[in-house]
Every structure is written in C-alpha cells, then in structure tokens.
Amino acid sequence: MKITDVEAIPFAIPYRKPLRFASGEVRAAEHVLVRVRTDDGVVGVAEAPPRPFTYGETQAGIVAVIERIFAPQVVGLSLLEREVVAQRLARTVSNPAAKAALDMAIWDALGRSLDVQVTELLGGYTDRLRVAHMLGFDEPAAMVAEAERMRDRHGITTFKVKVGRRPVSLDTAVVRALREGLGDDVDLYVDGNRGWTAAESARAMKQMNDLGLLFAEELCPADDVLGRRWLVSRLDVPFIADESAVTPADVTREVLGGSATAVSIKTARTGFTGSQRTHHLAEGLGLEVVMGNQIDGQLGSACTVAFGSAFKLTSHRAGELSNFLDMSDDLLTEPLEITDGELAIRPGAGLGVEIDPDKLARYRQDN
Ligand code: MUC
Ligand code: MG
Structure with a gap:
C-alpha cells in the first residue's frame, strides 16, 4: 500500500x-x-x-x-x-x-x-443523499423553468438560489417567483457569495420574510466583521459560512464571533481528511451542516455523496450534488444518476467509479 x-x-x-x-x-x-x-x-x-x-x-x-x-x-x-x-x-x-x-x-x-467503500471507511451511516440543485443568475422565468425541469426530471425539491445582485429586488423577485411557481412543497435557500453589504442583505431578507427560506449563505463578506455579526444576529434562519470557513479554525472563528450559525462542508476544498475534522467540530458545536458543491464534475460529486452519506449530520439535509447535470460530458464510464431526488453512492470499492480512458484522452489538455 x-x-x-x-x-x-x-x-x-x-x-x-x-x-x-x-x-x-x-x-x-x-x-x-x-x-x-x-x-x-x-x-x-x-x-x-x-x-x-x-x-x-x-x-x-x-x-x-x-x-x-x-x-x-x-x-x-x-x-x-x-x-x-x-x-x-x-x-x-x-x-x-x-x-x-x-x-x-x-x-x-x-x-x-x-x-471497502470509502463511505464505509468514513462512517457508513447511509447510502444516499437527497439532492439540492443550485440555480445560477438568470431571469425569474428562466430560473423557475430550470427548477421545474429539475423537479420533473430528477425529483429534486430543494433549490439553492444564487443572489447578491444589485438592486436586491432583482434576486428577491426570483425567489418570490420560485415560491409562487413551485409552491410550498419545495425547500428554498439563498447564497450571496459575498455580493451584498450587510444592510442590503438585511433588506433583502426582510423582503423575503414570507417565503419560508431554509438558510441564508455568505450574503455579505466575513471581513465586514461587525456588519456580518449584526446581520446574523437579526436573522431567523441559520446563516451558512461557505467560502469564509474553509478550515476548522475558520469555522470556529466565524461561529464564536457570531458571524455564522451553520457550515457548508465541501470535499472539493477539504478532501475527506479535512472534511472529517470540520464535521466533528460542527457536531461538537451543534451546527447545521450542508454538503456544498464547488461546481464539481461527476467525480467530485461522487466524493461529496461518499462523505455526506457517511454521517448522520451530513446526510440530514439535501446535499448540493447536481451541477454536473449542466456539463456537456464527463469522465466516468458510468454516469451518476439522480432519481427521485436522490443520489446513491456507488456499490464498488473506494469511490466505486472508473475513469473512461477514451474520454480522458479526448478532454485532457496536456497532450
Ligand atoms: C457556492 O456554494 O458558493 C460558487 C463559487 C464557489 O466557489 O462555489 C460555488 C457554489
Ligand atoms: Mg456558497
């Protein structure tokens, strides 16, 4: 070995x-x-x-x-x-x-x-995750149509909506259209990727107060330390630290500083070893956890589902696992499939996936 x-x-x-x-x-x-x-x-x-x-x-x-x-x-x-x-x-x-x-x-x-499967080595709690789909910026009608397509084709009922544009009404209109178009049976949350100020974030969250959001993620920069603490203290939904909390020390700093109340674990940036540390810390601190997506391909998504399925805390919420659906092709011999709103881990040893040599030859850029 x-x-x-x-x-x-x-x-x-x-x-x-x-x-x-x-x-x-x-x-x-x-x-x-x-x-x-x-x-x-x-x-x-x-x-x-x-x-x-x-x-x-x-x-x-x-x-x-x-x-x-x-x-x-x-x-x-x-x-x-x-x-x-x-x-x-x-x-x-x-x-x-x-x-x-x-x-x-x-x-x-x-x-x-x-x-042995990697997920078994890590924890072996379950064998699948519910899937959340990430909706990128577009017109409200196009974003509603994409969400409906994901629900009808793949059974996905949790959507993370990208926000952070100006004026904030551009995004709040989208979230309202999604709630009206998809009804109360879907879960919605928003991710600002630091696009708004704390005050804009507070205004937007107030405008969306009646839309039953699950979470808010990185609406404003963590470096606006006092503004973010002020924002988080007045929200009535968990505030997810994503790019501001890559290491366990970052998570501790954000949470103890009152600037986050939940954490996104992304295997694409902390692997399995680092993600274990973040998971254990989150469990100890009593934080909500979402398995996030770094806009991963199928191999990366297989890693996320392997980790997310390994623990109770990481499999509780829908994981962000569907960005690969928008790729024109991928490297795996057998594509991942999202059915009934779930992605299951592969049965084979390790991650249970194989790289297709023809596809790799076609897409590699070093020859
Ligand atoms: C996310 O959750 O923020 C967008 C940028 C990035 O680094 O990850 C994605 C998704
Ligand atoms: Mg994010």
Missing part, C-alpha cells in the same frame, strides 16, 4: 450553459484529474476544480503544486499514513482544491486496496 506515483492531469469539458453567481462565473469544467498509484498496482482518483475567485487557485497552479511540491512529499508513504500526508501538505499554505483532490485520491486507493 505504498504510494509510488502521483499524476495531475488538466482537462476541460464545456458546460451546456454557464453558471453565474455574485463572485464569478463558470463556463467550462477546467479541472485537474489526480491519480495516485501504489506498489500493488492500485489507482485512486479524484478531481480538483480551480476556483480563482474564491481560493486563488488556477488549473496550471494546481498541476504545478501537485507535481512540484505535493507528489514528492507523499511518494513513499503508505495509504494508511493519511495524517502524515495531511501534515506534509499543510506545510504549504492555501491550495485547498489541490490538497483535497490528492487526499481523496489516496482514500479512493485505500478503499480499493481494502476492497
């Missing part, structure tokens, strides 16, 4: 339509496939999605940091030395998606070596 090789392969797959939100926009999945090989011939995989507008990483940067810094630090270690891996990677600041993908590829290789 010794790691002998780490590969970082850039690939690009276009989206059928771009996803737009307050901090940026994604038109193509320009991700990095990470493969970890062992001396037994086992290969573990994961994907890293660069999100420069959130964490500063780029596709070329992820390839470089893995090839030049991380690979030499982990080659020669056993798959069982995951804490040694974590501590070595921690010597380099930031680079969360690069570290997370390497960590998850190691867990996948471990599961395959032991012939």
Whole structure:
C-alpha cells in the first residue's frame, strides 16, 4: 500500500450553459484529474476544480503544486499514513482544491486496496443523499423553468438560489417567483457569495420574510466583521459560512464571533481528511451542516455523496450534488444518476467509479 506515483492531469469539458453567481462565473469544467498509484498496482482518483475567485487557485497552479511540491512529499508513504500526508501538505499554505483532490485520491486507493467503500471507511451511516440543485443568475422565468425541469426530471425539491445582485429586488423577485411557481412543497435557500453589504442583505431578507427560506449563505463578506455579526444576529434562519470557513479554525472563528450559525462542508476544498475534522467540530458545536458543491464534475460529486452519506449530520439535509447535470460530458464510464431526488453512492470499492480512458484522452489538455 505504498504510494509510488502521483499524476495531475488538466482537462476541460464545456458546460451546456454557464453558471453565474455574485463572485464569478463558470463556463467550462477546467479541472485537474489526480491519480495516485501504489506498489500493488492500485489507482485512486479524484478531481480538483480551480476556483480563482474564491481560493486563488488556477488549473496550471494546481498541476504545478501537485507535481512540484505535493507528489514528492507523499511518494513513499503508505495509504494508511493519511495524517502524515495531511501534515506534509499543510506545510504549504492555501491550495485547498489541490490538497483535497490528492487526499481523496489516496482514500479512493485505500478503499480499493481494502476492497471497502470509502463511505464505509468514513462512517457508513447511509447510502444516499437527497439532492439540492443550485440555480445560477438568470431571469425569474428562466430560473423557475430550470427548477421545474429539475423537479420533473430528477425529483429534486430543494433549490439553492444564487443572489447578491444589485438592486436586491432583482434576486428577491426570483425567489418570490420560485415560491409562487413551485409552491410550498419545495425547500428554498439563498447564497450571496459575498455580493451584498450587510444592510442590503438585511433588506433583502426582510423582503423575503414570507417565503419560508431554509438558510441564508455568505450574503455579505466575513471581513465586514461587525456588519456580518449584526446581520446574523437579526436573522431567523441559520446563516451558512461557505467560502469564509474553509478550515476548522475558520469555522470556529466565524461561529464564536457570531458571524455564522451553520457550515457548508465541501470535499472539493477539504478532501475527506479535512472534511472529517470540520464535521466533528460542527457536531461538537451543534451546527447545521450542508454538503456544498464547488461546481464539481461527476467525480467530485461522487466524493461529496461518499462523505455526506457517511454521517448522520451530513446526510440530514439535501446535499448540493447536481451541477454536473449542466456539463456537456464527463469522465466516468458510468454516469451518476439522480432519481427521485436522490443520489446513491456507488456499490464498488473506494469511490466505486472508473475513469473512461477514451474520454480522458479526448478532454485532457496536456497532450
Ligand atoms: C457556492 O456554494 O458558493 C460558487 C463559487 C464557489 O466557489 O462555489 C460555488 C457554489
Ligand atoms: Mg456558497
């Protein structure tokens, strides 16, 4: 079970339509496939999605940091030395998606070596998550039509609505149209990606007071420390810290400072090892948890569902697992399928997914 090789392969797959939100926009999945090989011939995989507008990483940067810094630090270690891996990677600041993908590829290789599912290794609580779909910026009618399509085709009944535009009425009109169009049987929550000020956020939440929202996420920047604390103290729904709370220390700071009351766990930025730490902390602090999406492809979504299914707290709420539906293609031999509003974990060892070599050859960008 010794790691002998780490590969970082850039690939690009276009989206059928771009996803737009307050901090940026994604038109193509320009991700990095990470493969970890062992001396037994086992290969573990994961994907890293660069999100420069959130964490500063780029596709070329992820390839470089893995090839030049991380690979030499982990080659020669056993798959069982995951804490040694974590501590070595921690010597380099930031680079969360690069570290997370390497960590998850190691867990996948471990599961395959032991012939056990990763989700069983992590906790084995259940085998599926309810799915929440993320709606990017558009006209109200188009966003309602997309939500109806997701409900009719996939049985999805939880929607996260991107907000943070100005004037705030642009977004509050969308949320109202969704509630009116879809009725009271769907769950709705909003994510501002830091687009509004605290005062704008308070005004928008007041305008949506009668719409029965489940959560509000990152409506204003965490760096507006007093404004955000003021906002969170006057809301009557949990306020999710997403990009402001990547590490357990960030979560502690945001929550104890009164600037968040719930947390988004994203395997794309904390892997399985870091996500375990955040989960345990959230459980100890008594926080709501949502399994978030870093606009992941199918491989990334398989990682989210593997982690989310492993624990009671992470499987309680619908997980954000459906962005891959907007990609024009993907790398897996067998596509993930969302049915009756749920995504199930794959039955095989590790993550239970295989990379299609023809698809990888078609979309890789390094040859
Ligand atoms: C989200 O929850 O914010 C958008 C930007 C990003 O980094 O993640 C997505 C979704
Ligand atoms: Mg978010």
